[in-house]
Amino acid sequence: KRYNSPPPAAKRVIIAVLAILGEPIQEIKEWIICRRKINFKRGDPTNLFSRMESYHPAADAELLSTEREECYQAAMASMDGLSRDHVSSSSVRLSILYEWVHVVLEMRQHAKKWMEAKEEAKAGAK
Numbered sequence: 428k429r430y431n432s433p434p435p436a437a438k439r440v441i442i443a444v445l446a447i448l449g450e451p452i453q454e455i456k457e458w459i460i461c462r463r464k465i466n467f468k469r470g471d472p473t474n475l476f477s478r479m480e481s482y483h484p485a486a487d488a489e490l491l492s493t494e495r496e497e498c499y500q501a502a503m504a505s506m507d508g509l510s511r512d513h514v515s516s517s518s519v520r521l522s523i524l525y526e527w528v529h530v531v532l533e534m535r536q537h538a539k540k541w542m543e544a545k546e547e548a549k550a551g552a553k
Contacts, residue, residue, distance in 0.1 A: 433458060436514050437521055441465065443502040443528045448478050452501045467520075479524075484531045485538030499535060502528060 433441070438458060445455045445464055454460045466473050506528055514525040 439505045443505040446501040484535040
């Protein structure tokens with residue numbers, strides 16, 4: 428948040444986090460808007476870590492949603508080519524954010540496959 432112009436890796440990770448959390452993709456392309464959405468105040472429900480903690484990537488209602496899929500695609504595009512080593516040398520907070528995005532994207536991918544298989548099985552049983 429303190430950067431007027433963040434390192435590219437930091438900006439990409441923050442954009443991925445905000446996209447996953449459902450922030451409008453067109454808005455978060457601008458760093459000044461991203462900065463406004465980052466809050467690390469303890470006890471504040473809009474705290475970025477609180478929002479991340481309460482987020483569930485495998486919620487059934489959202490798994491097949493086109494709008495949510497766009498958010499995940501934006502997050503994946505933002506993270507494309509970023510390495511764990513590159514991010515971990517920047518800051519501890521950024522490393523935590525990077526790992527969270529990585530885990531959420533993996534969980535979502537597995538949950539989506541499971542949900543699609545469940546839907547196919549349901550359709551085949553009719």
